[in-house]
Amino acid sequence: MVEKWRLLDTGLRDAFYNMALDEAIAIARSKKLVPNTLRFFRWETSAVSIGYFQSMEEEVDIEACNRLGIDYVRRRTGGGAVYHDRDGELTYSLIVNEDHPLISRDFQKTYETLCSGIIRGLRILGVPAEFKPINDIIVDGKKISGNAQTRSMNVVHQHGTILRDVNPTLMFTVLKVPSEKIRDKMIKSVKERVTSVKNYLKREVRFEELKNALIRGFEETFNIKLVPGEVTDFEEQTAIKLKMEKYSTREWNFKR
Amino acid sequence: MFKAEYKVEGGKLIKVQLEKKDGKIDFIKITGDFFMHPEELIEDLEKTLIGCPLDETKITKAIKDFIKRNRVSLLGVAPEDFAKCIIKAGGGDG
Numbered sequence A: 001m002v003e004k005w006r007l008l009d010t011g012l013r014d015a016f017y018n019m020a021l022d023e024a025i026a027i028a029r030s031k032k033l034v035p036n037t038l039r040f041f042r043w044e045t046s047a048v049s050i051g052y053f054q055s056m057e058e059e060v061d062i063e064a065c066n067r068l069g070i071d072y073v074r075r076r077t078g079g080g081a082v083y084h085d086r087d088g089e090l091t092y093s094l095i096v097n098e099d100h101p102l103i104s105r106d107f108q109k110t111y112e113t114l115c116s117g118i119i120r121g122l123r124i125l126g127v128p129a130e131f132k133p134i135n136d137i138i139v140d141g142k143k144i145s146g147n148a149q150t151r152s153m154n155v156v157h158q159h160g161t162i163l164r165d166v167n168p169t170l171m172f173t174v175l176k177v178p179s180e181k182i183r184d185k186m187i188k189s190v191k192e193r194v195t196s197v198k199n200y201l202k203r204e205v206r207f208e209e210l211k212n213a214l215i216r217g218f219e220e221t222f223n224i225k226l227v228p229g230e231v232t233d234f235e236e237q238t239a240i241k242l243k244m245e246k247y248s249t250r251e252w253n254f255k256r
Numbered sequence B: 001m002f003k004a005e006y007k008v009e010g011g012k013l014i015k016v017q018l019e020k021k022d023g024k025i026d027f028i029k030i031t032g033d034f035f036m037h038p039e040e041l042i043e044d045l046e047k048t049l050i051g052c053p054l055d056e057t058k059i060t061k062a063i064k065d066f067i068k069r070n071r072v073s074l075l076g077v078a079p080e081d082f083a084k085c086i087i088k089a090g091g092g093d094g
Helices: A015-030 A062-068 A107-124 A168-174 A180-193 A197-201 A207-222 A233-247 B041-049 B056-069 B079-090
Strands: A003-013 A037-043 A047-050 A071-074 A082-084 A089-097 A130-132 A136-139 A142-152 A155-163 A224-228 B002-007 B013-021 B024-032 B035-037 B073-075
Touching: A003 A015, A003 A207, A015 A037, A015 A047, A015 A071, A015 A089, A015 A155, A015 A233, A037 A207, A062 A071, A062 A168, A082 A168, A089 A107, A089 A207, A107 A130, A107 A136, A107 A142, A107 A155, A107 A207, A107 B073, A142 A180, A142 B035, A168 A180, A207 A224, B002 B079, B013 B079, B024 B041, B024 B079, B041 B056, B056 B079
Parallel strands: A003 A037, A003 A224, A047 A071
Antiparallel strands: A037 A089, A047 A082, A089 A155, A130 A136, A136 A142, A142 A155, B002 B013, B013 B024, B035 B073
8 A cells, every 4th residue: 555644735934933833743743643744835924044053144144134024044954045935936844754764874865865756746847857966956957956854853854945936136135145246246156056947947837836746756756645634733833832932033043 | 263164075065163272272163054963963062172172183083083972974074074174264373
């Protein structure tokens, strides 16, 4: 029988809730309250997330964010700073028990395995995506998806971005650049290094179409059935608490 | 405060801020876009390095020992890269 995983689509939520719910699902999974889960989500308002080890002041132009109404949050995963555009980005999380056959003790291998579902999904759409170590998915040599992973409580949590559309100008308004002089140069270089489903296919791809392709990609690659489900009360309560006590606090966001 | 950045070839970026006293690390903060598991141990790693002489071999050994003792995994960086960045930040005179 095909293994069943839960599919969540939590739509547009704020950055602090989004990060809190990811951790809440991981906690629920570790307590065996919920099955392995694929979650899709988006960001409202648009937001910047930084990796666990990054410094908020060094990576993010806080003033620009405040002026533009863009949230900023520290992730529980390592990796780099990411601008999450409300209309351009689809974000996913996978929360999987560590003893699952898809999970290797080797982090690099696990990235490649978990990303293979996304790659298959993108190929279904006609985007010839490939894995690029350490944690990227590229097409035509340009990045289309960035991913980050952590493990705790016997649970692997990987989340990442898939660019439906991309706005390099805004990206470098909110992320710090070494100097103003090279801002334009960096925007140009991002245009050469980053792409999106829309850029590649030269057509508008709606979020629903993208999600459906990714669902198929994961189902076929992992040999699973994704069953639409709901966030449980335990997860919701835990997420609200984590949002209040962790992800929305200055203490957490500015701790490094 | 001494600062340095070090980009690992084919890997991630490390940033180090440090204060030194008598050729030893007196304060250190390691930031960057690398991966280290479990994440929370970065602060313990920093504490471990306080008092360590600014010597690349000794720093590498201190980090390797810490990683072994605490079963830490690194991705996109190696202990040698942290050590290089630390020496780049604080290895000179001053």
